[in-house]
Structure formats: structure tokens, C-alpha cells
Amino acid sequence: MERGLRTLEHSSRCISDRPFVLRTNQCHPRRLDRRSIRIQAVSVLKDVPTWQQLSACAGASALEGYVLRRKEVPRSAPTPTLPTTADAETDKPVLLYRDTNAWCPYCERVTFALAEKDVPYDSVLIDLRDKPAWYKDIVPTELTPAARINGELVYESMDILQRLEREFTEFPLLPSDASLREEAETVMGASEALGGAGFRFVAGGSLATRPDDEKPGPASDSQLAEMQAAFEEQLAEFEQQLSKHEGPFILGEFGLVDIVYAPALERLAANLPVMRGFKLRDHPDYPHTAAWFHALDQRPAYQKVKSDDVTHNQVFKRIFGVPLAAAPASSPGQVAARKEAAAKIAANRTAVVNDLLKNSGIVRGRTNQYGNTLRAVNGYPMEPSPAAVAAVEYALRRLCSWLLHGTPGPRHPDLEAAALGSAALVFFAGRASSPRDLSAAACTELRDGCWQLLKDMY
Template sequence: MRAAANLLLAFAAQWQDLEHLMPPKGGDKVIDSALDPAKPNYSKDKPTLYRERHGWCPYSERSWLALEHLNVPYDTIRIDNTGPGQKPSYFSGQTPQMRWPDGKIQGESMNLVHEVNERFGGDLYPSADVTATADKFRKIFPSKSRPSSRAAFLFGWSGEPLWKSEFERVLSETDELLGSTDGPFFCGESFTAADIAWAPFLERYGAQLPCLHEGLNARDATKYPHLNSWFTAMETSVPAYACRVQGNPSSWRKVLTMAGFGNAGVPPDVIDRMDDFNVEEARPQSEEERVIEQKLWDDYRSTRSWLALTPSAEAGNTLLNNRHAIVKDTVKRSSSLEGKGIPLDEKNLDRAMRALATILIYGTEDDGKYDELKQASSEAASVNGVYAFAKFLDERMCVPRDMGSMSAAAIKRLAALA
């Protein structure tokens, strides 16, 4: 590491220098069918998951989380489920779906979770209580709300958010259900398929409800202590969820501003509340938080050798692997980025991105453990527009589509320095 750091003094690093620091590329195949609509060559050994391409669909998240938690090798085809989105000719129906190696196609999210568990000897159904608890989701979550992948169980048919009292009922009954076990999970001390059934919706509620009504917070430990403990357990003891599948709160808030997500427009008071919630995500980590995060990452990475050593370095690796598309996307938006501190010519934009990748891979000045690493990050930090570029990426990212929430948080913390 010391020898590699010398390459970065005075910020001389090129992309190939950073590539040498990253693990060999690998992992399962991922196809974005909106960009590559050709019929794929399906694996004869692995299942192929069709899931919604942005990571918005909570039902896709269920199937994805089961595969990731059980460490099942699988390929992914991402499908555009938006109204005007173009689906590939070889796909029909809705996501999620699984194509098994024998060519069989199967749908319905919890059926897929059960089938994955059966085929791969999983531990997601230790008792009959698991299915019963998973099914209680349908009884507790609001029934009279518009369907939506981006804003599920939030808006009524009028286009307005459901009453605050209705959301409080859902949270109270969920908290009571969680409190009926030895916790912190829905069926006791272990993560099961019941948690998979509830997780995508509670995750979104945790981020979106405070935007809809004043004083409405699913993570309020005073009002909903068991629910708060469940959130903590999911984020600190389920590596596949915390490291890859979980979306981040700012992404779930962003989608509330998008037209066409199942309500008749965005009420003004919703937009007014949204900007108040970004500060917490961008704050520096405590040492305890960093240790917990790294432990989860080490666990997740132990069977995925193509990942970088830390969540932050993985964010840098993602920039490295997608640099051409990112530059193209940034230049395309150059007219709206004037005056925001981002270099808009390709040469200096590329340099700013290399500097940002360097900081992410080596760490910031206050957490580097070697003088050389501190120097490397310091030199990269002096590059024109590096933090402004991090802010642009943070605004453009959709998590978990682009990367896991831990890695995205590393970019968000740097964006706060812009």
C-alpha cells in the first residue's frame, strides 16, 4: 500500500494506477435491458432474476434480498417498469420474475423467496410462523392506497397522502407485532423471510413518511421502540441488506418529486419538508459506526472477492468502472451545471473524477492511518471541482441501482464539503 501511495503524490494518478489497486473484476452478470435490449445468452447453471432497473420496486427487492442473503450465484436483467419504458421483446409481465436454468419462468415475490430458499438450502423459513407473519403485512399496511413502485402505500386515489392517523395505525400495529416476539426481527432473534416481506416497505416508510406529515417518524424510538430496534438490527446485522440491497433515505425522498409515480402530483408541503432531512446522512461517521460498517462489509465481501476492501473504496471502484458513462452524462447536463464549480470540459472533468476516486479509495485526511495516504488524499482534494463533482453525483445517484447505500454514503459525506 505504501508503494502504491507514492504514485499519487502531487496527484499524478491515472486510471490505470487506480485499477492496479482494485481486485480483479468478477461477479454475476448484470444486463440493463433499457440499454442492451438484445436477447441474452442465459446461464445453464444459475437462475436469472428479472428486476426493476432503478431499484424502486419493493417486490423486486424481496427476491433480490433473498438471493443476496443466501449467497446464491445468479444473473440479473434489469427491466424498465416505468410507463413509457421500453421492455425488451423477450420479456412480458411484471417484475420480479425468475428464469430458472431449465427455462421455467416464475413470478410473485414471496413465491420466489420460498423457491430460492428451497432450492438452495436456506434458513429463511425455520417455522410455520414465518409465512403467517409475512402474510400479516397485507392486513396491516393500508389497503385503500394507489399502487406504485416508487411511493407504495402512501397516496390515496385523490392524489393526496393518506391521513396521518392511518400511517400511525400502521406503525403502531407493526410495532406491536414486533413486540410480540423475543425480537429484534419479526420472528424472533433471527432474520427470516418474514423480514424480507416487510423490509422494502418499512425501509421506504422510514424515509418518506416524515415528508408527508409533520411529526411522523417510523424510527421514533419513543413511540415505536420495537420498530426502531428492527431498523437497527437490519442495518447492523444483515450484511446483504446493509451492504447492497438497502436503498438510502435521500433516494426514497427524491422519487417523491417525480411525476407519474401513482399520485396526482406532489403536494407543496411535501416538497417543503424534504430538504430538511439531508444533513443527517452527510455527517461524518463516528468510530463505532465505522467499525460496525466495516465488519458488515468484511462479512459480505468474504464470498465476493471482486469487491473493494471498504465501502468507500467500492464507491471509487464504481467510478473507475463507469467513468466513461459518467463523463458523458455530466457533459450532457453542462448547461445546467454552469457556475456550480464543476469543470465541464472532458479533460478537467476526468481529472476531478480521478481525484474523487482517489479520495474514496484511500480515505480522507482525518481517517488515513499512514502519512502517505493522508498526502495522497490531500493532493487529490486540491483538484479543482472534486467536491462539487461529488455533490453532482450524489444528486444524480439512485440507490441501490448505482451502488449500495454504504458506498453511496461515502460520496455523500464528500459532497457535503463542496
């Protein structure tokens, strides 16, 4: 890598309009038979489909609901968004204020309910690390989510869910039977106990100060055992609740109670196997819980709002510093998910390429020990060399080809371009996030594609 990225001049020469020639060292007789080898780079590169061809193959339907945000961060969103300003207005009945990355479990509750009730809404994205002053002025808690429902501001996820239930009655999520409704309210009130016990066990003391400690810190084996026991006690109560009614859901039939529990248990099901070796989704001691997870995954609305396991583990590690083991990739074959991933990469390719160049370490100044991949022309600000841009774009086109056809097309003939493409794919595999960028299934397929292509770069 160090010798492969020496200078801008060499990089630009290797990816130019002239055919690339694989030269041999005449001092080595064993290589004499390779002197006549010529690799026509331009013709080879054309064998990978163009962006227009890839977009057409993926189909416009794969972009349904997807929004490009040209001058805002993030550059795309899974649902319609408005500018992050105090005067943002919508003609839809709900204006939702949610976190920028769609990581917040309480925001997921609300988006899940909106999808199930088929309520039209727009979103304003709030950066949780730098909340606008106007948002803190209008929301006393300064937390997300908040929502304007038919013009009236409501905050706290449970209050928003209850208001949505009262205002939009076409698809009710609470039972009409009085006794079942009372049971629903009781069970929803216990949701924080299960989630809290689970996250304390996952974090092992990093999430919050333990009761007997002055400072948060790594838990001992005995403390972890106590945390696991406390979580399993809560989980056993959840399992018992699921066994009370016919049907896989908490009250038998799907409803608001399931929406309240889903985001926390979704995250625990992702985190626990990696952090604590505890398989929540298919644990033999909790068969009703396993059936609940399976039934939940069949809900189309849930598929729109859920995240994937790798995203959850990356977020948890980033926030709480818990050591993270590699999560297994799902198997290929999900055609719709692959088309979605390819379509969204193609539609947002300029922003994706710029992000990879800027943040992966590919772009470097002239004083960098690994060489220069920036250039300045006629006094203008430094910019990535055309060679670096072309190398990253080529790697992404191969990724899209793999997603759509199962084969990536020919490798790049230049080793330095392959090195740049490899770095971009490694970074992209960890950068992609669902549902911010694409659905959970598509995000999993995208990552699997990155890992598969990394085996085929040289």
C-alpha cells in the same frame, strides 16, 4: 458563472499543455506584488493520483460483483446481468427479471432472499417506463419482478419467494415448526396493510386517490392526521408482533417474514422523517421496531441489496411530486464504503464523465447564452471540448482522493475549470443511486464527498 464560461477558445486556453499564469491588472497598484506569481498547472494537476493509482489503492476486492455494461443502460450493475433480450439464457438456477434502477421494493424482496439463501443468479434489467413487448408477452401482469427458477417462469414477488423456499432448501427461511410457519404466513399476509397505510401518509394524497375524493391531491391537515392515525394503528400491530418472541426479528429469528417487510419499511424510514417529520427508525413509542431495524442492518445480505435514504427520497419526489427537504449526510469514516465508491468511479470513469457532461448542463452549443463548450472538427458531430472533459475528470479525481485519503489534493488553478467541476459534483451528488451504482453506504459517502469538495472548489 455567466462570465466565467464565455467561450470555447478561452476554456481551451486555460487548460492547455502550457503552464497556467495568474495574470494581474497593472492598473491596480495593490496587485503589483502579484505580478511575479506563476502557477504551473501541469505540475499541480499531477499531484492528484492517477486513475491507475486510485484503482490500485481502492483494491480489486472493492469491485466484487460489480459489472460494467459498456453498450447498455445503465452502464453498470451491482450483480451479473444479461442483455435485455427475449433469448437471454443462463447456466445458473435462477434468471431474475428486475427493474433497471433497482428501486422496486418487490424486486428487493427477491434479491434479498437470493442473497440470504446464497442462490446463484443472473439478472435481465427491465425498463419500467418502456417494457419490451416480449416481456409483456411472457408475464401476464407485465410487472417486475419475474423469474425463471430451474427453467420455469414465476411472477409476483410472494410466489417467487415461496418457490425459492421450496427449490433451495440448504438455507431455509421459513420455520420448520408448524405453528410458527402458520404464524409466518398470517403475518406476511398483513404486510401490504402496513406498507399501504405508511405510503398514503407519506404521500398525503399524491400517491393515490383517497376514498372520498374524485382526484388525488394535497391532503388537508385533518386528512393527514387521519392518515397518520391509520398508519400508527398498523405500526402498533407490527410492534406488538415483534414483542411476542425473544429476539429482534418478527418471529424471533430472522426469516422470510422479515424479508417481506424490509423493503417497504426501509423506504418509509427514509421518507417519513423528510416528508412528515416522523422518525420511524428510532421512535420512542416503538422500541421493538427500532431494534428490528438495527438487527436488520447487521445482515450482510441486506447490506448488499438495500438503498440509502437520499436515493429513496429522490425517487419518491420524482415519482409522486412530494416536496423534499434536504436529507442529512452521514458522517465520514466508513473506510470500506469510501474505497468502494472510489473504485467504482475509477472503473467506470468514462461513462461517468460522459453522463455528467451530457446531462448536467455543462455541454452547451454555440448559440447558448452562457457560451459554447462544444466543438466540431472537420465536419464531425459536435463533441465536448477537451477543456470541459479535463475539468470534470479533475473534479472526480479530487473526489476519489478525498474518499481514499480524506484530502482532495490541490484545487484547480483555473476558475472556469473549478466552475465546471462544481457543476459536475452538484449533479453527481443527485445522480448517484444505490444499489444500482454502488451500495447504500458507499452512495452516502460519495454524496458527502461531493458536498465537502464543493466547499473547497475556490
